[in-house]
Amino acid sequence: MMKKNVNPNSWSELPLDLLNMVLRRLGFADFQRAKSACSSWLSASKQSVPKDNHTPWLILFPDDNNSCCTFFNPEEKESVYKTQDTGLDFAKSVCKATYGNWLLMQDIYYNLHILNLFTKERIILPCMESQLGMTKEKRTKPKSRIVSSLFWIDEKTKDYVVLCSVDSLRVVYSKKVNNSWNQIPETSLCLDMVYKDHKFYFLNYCGYFSIFDFYGEIPQQTFQRELEVESIYSRRISSRLSIVASKLVATVAGNVLMVQKIWRSISMTWSFLVIEVYSSGNPKEHQLVNSLGNESMLFDHGITVLANETDGFIANSIYFSGCGDEKDRNDLFRFNLKTHKTQLMHKFDSSPVQFSRAQWFLPSFTHA
Numbered sequence: 001m002m003k004k005n006v007n008p009n010s011w012s013e014l015p016l017d018l019l020n021m022v023l024r025r026l027g028f029a030d031f032q033r034a035k036s037a038c039s040s041w042l043s044a045s046k047q048s049v050p051k052d053n054h055t056p057w058l059i060l061f062p063d064d065n066n067s068c069c070t071f072f073n074p075e076e077k078e079s080v081y082k083t084q085d086t087g088l089d090f091a092k093s094v095c096k097a098t099y100g101n102w103l104l105m106q107d108i109y110y111n112l113h114i115l116n117l118f119t120k121e122r123i124i125l126p127c128m129e130s131q132l133g134m135t136k137e138k139r140t141k142p143k144s145r146i147v148s149s150l151f152w153i154d155e156k157t158k159d160y161v162v163l164c165s166v167d168s169l170r171v172v173y174s175k176k177v178n179n180s181w182n183q184i185p186e187t188s189l190c191l192d193m194v195y196k197d198h199k200f201y202f203l204n205y206c207g208y209f210s211i212f213d214f215y216g217e218i219p220q221q222t223f224q225r226e227l228e229v230e231s232i233y234s235r236r237i238s239s240r241l242s243i244v245a246s247k248l249v250a251t252v253a254g255n256v257l258m259v260q261k262i263w264r265s266i267s268m269t270w271s272f273l274v275i276e277v278y279s280s281g282n283p284k285e286h287q288l289v290n291s292l293g294n295e296s297m298l299f300d301h302g303i304t305v306l307a308n309e310t311d312g313f314i315a316n317s318i319y320f321s322g323c324g325d326e327k328d329r330n331d332l333f334r335f336n337l338k339t340h341k342t343q344l345m346h347k348f349d350s351s352p353v354q355f356s357r358a359q360w361f362l363p364s365f366t367h368a
Contacts, residue, residue: 012038016047023048055313056298056305056360058332059098059117061090063354072346074313080348088120096149096164098301098361104151104162114153114160117361123153125162125174128181150195150302155364161214163200165190171202177217184212184219194302196250201278203227203248203258209277227258227277227286240266251304252295254280259299261320270342272299272318272335291337292316301360319345321358 014022023045026034035045058072067088071081096112097104103115114123129144146164153160163173163184171187174180189204200212200219211223242263249257256278262271274289295304296313299320307315316338322331332345348355 012040014040016044019044020048055308056301056362059095059359059361060348060354061095061357061359063351063357064091065089067091072348074345088115095357095359096146097151098359099151099153100155100362100364102151102153103359103361104149106146112162112164114151114162117363123158123160126179126181128164128166128172128174147190148193150193152195152198161195161198163193163195165193168205173200173214173219186210186221191246192248192302194248194250194256196303197254201248201250201256203246203277209258211278223278225277227275240264245299247299247302248277249297249299249302249304251292252306257289258286259297259318261299270320270333270335271340272337274318274337292318298360305362321355 019041023031023034023041031045035042055073055075057074060070060072062068067090069083069090071083073081092108094106095103096106101117101119103117104112105115106112110129111127112125114125115121128146144166146166147168148165149163151160151162159176161173161175163171165171165187168190169188171184171190171193172181173184174182184200184202187202187204187210189206191203191205193203194201195214198214200214202210202212207227209225209227210221212219213222242265243260244263245261247259247261249259251257255276258275258277260273262273263269264271274292275286276289277286292304292315294307294315296307296315297304297318299318305313307313307317313319314334314336316336318335318337320333320335322333331347334343334345335341336343
């Protein structure tokens, strides 16, 4: 005779297979809540992982000896979280770029390494100064300065490509396969750069836009065009308009945009000029972009992501950080491309130094 379930309506007695199906469909925040529901759910969570995340998070690094970081998850709206003690001295390092769970870090000796934020796995990069003829003394700045950086890494094989603009005069790269630094030709006066799907997109202050293919051992230039965009170099368009920053942005579909962040001094508001400079698989003359469709842009990070309002990101919007003024230095804003309205996204209780080091990243908890 089959034994009758004494409490058939108890959520804690769901079959393990069914519970795992539910857990795998939860985002990170709901997954953590589910773990604390009861002992059986906690046990089941150890055999499952939350669904892969497509919503960017913001990480704020400490500006003191504290080794804990602060996370902001847009899905949680008004909540911020602190990590447990990581044992990593973030206060004495600078995060130069992010990719997935990985950070490109520069220590107090100006050495570079790639760090997994969750597993703490570390990949030491070769010494740039010795290979490129630069010199430095212990605990002092090298003669040449890394202005901007970006990188890509394969989660399984740990193959990587790291690119750095040095003094805005040249761009150098390092790949796992050769473990050395090499210069990319014709990359002087770097204004901005972006890397996506093994292609490196480069824009200089003179308006020259180039594409380099990184599929082979040595990068090959495959495309170049001069952009006839007014005021690409000049910071001030007029007495009323000032270009605060010009960036290249790679979209989800593989197109490349040039985006100018503009401050309107009369109305005291932000605006953005978005121009498509390259269309994936179909190069054409650059044209004005009035809509991002179902994507939203992380201006400071140089990418777009698929927008999902339930995860806290609004489509056809540009997310950017405050700049310059004391009143908005620690703020995040969302600019709506349709209405041209700017809205405060979140108010952070952090110092200007801490917020200036903040970075967006796209966590993948299936690999954490």
